[in-house]
Each structure stands twice: as C-alpha cells, then as structure tokens.
Amino acid sequence: QKEVEQDPGPLSVPEGAIVSLNCTYSNSAFQYFMWYRQYSRKGPELLMYTYSSGNKEDGRFTAQVDKSSKYISLFIRDSQPSDSATYLCAMSETPQAGTALIFGKGTTLSVSS
C-alpha cells in the first residue's frame, strides 16, 4: 500500500461550486503537508502548506489537516475554470528533507463555465 492515498478522479464541477479534495496517509511521522497544483504539461507549483494539525486559509483555498485520522483536505470555494488542473497532496517528515516529498497520485479537476 502506498504511503499516501489520493482519489485520482477525474472530478468535474460547474463554475462556482465548492470542491473538496482529500488524501489519507499511513506514516505517522509526516508533519508537513502540502498541496501542489499542476497544469497540463507543466511542473507542479506549491498551492498550500500546513504544519501539523489545523486549518489554513488563503483566499478561496482552505487546507485542513487531521493528524489523528491521518487525513488532509483541500477546499476550493467559488471554483473557477482557471482552477482546472491536477491537485497533488504531498507530505514530508521534516522540513530539512525539503524536497524528499511523498506525493499522492493527484486528482484531476475540471471546472466548466
């Protein structure tokens, strides 16, 4: 079983919808949780970062981490066609292992206008 599980979708929603993306993980040593966004034929870009459990909000995006359940979520409010991309969750045990990230499979999101 992969350390990080993520439903690959695809997920299709109308413009303005609330989108919920989720990952589960098995390694309790993970402390740093990230969401990356990847547009077609591009490299991933960091979207949200959360340390340990809790919520973090940035504009239309909210990241949640529940370490007790080993579950993280990304919520997108008022989704826009420009949000159409693949969303990858990523995790690491320490910040010093900055690029030794373990990724989920990614969820492909399509927002229609």
Add this chain to the structure above:
Amino acid sequence: NAGVTQTPKFQVLKTGQSMTLQCAQDMNHEYMSWYRQDPGMGLRLIHYSVGAGITDQGEVPNGYNVSRSTTEDFPLRLLSAAPSQTSVYFCASSSGTGGYRNTEAFFGQGTRLTVV
C-alpha cells in the same frame, strides 16, 4: 531568474542506451531531487540530495544514478534504459534553510522520456 532548468525537454532512447538528464538551479538551493510521473501514479521520488556531495535514495531508485558535485547541478543518469523508464521526469529544488517555507519545492518543466 531562470529557477530550475531541465534539459532536454523531450528524448527518445532505444532499450539499453544510456543518457543523462540535466538539472540546474540558480537559486542557491541546498536541496535538489528527481521525481518521475507516470499516468495514475502521481510523482514518485527517485533520488534526492541535501547538499553537494550528499545523495540518498527515494522510493524508486533502481536503474538511476545521481551525483551532486556542485550546488547548482543535479544530473540523473540512466545506465541502461528500459521501456519501464518511459515517463516524465521532474527535477525540484528547495532552500533548506530556516522557517517552514524551506519545504516549498520549485519544479522544472519536466523531461518527457520515451524508451522504445
């Protein structure tokens, strides 16, 4: 500021050939890594480096070699290419210094490799 630069962007190899994928960053980042991305598999860590002269294996290291002689460069070598190595390869770097932002990985644009 170019960020992370990968060359080549596309490559076709025959089974058994060797080649080196190049990765260079101009952000003076300590940490660099290589990932491969396959359909339905997400990104999987191949090798990573926390500084010049220091490398370590990731999730899927077999068939790949790396070295880190300078801070700027982190080449990935395929010694004897196999069709199973057909993939999109991404190089990433991060600063590795102070604060939570050191976990942000900056990715290159990728190298699309096909082994026939």
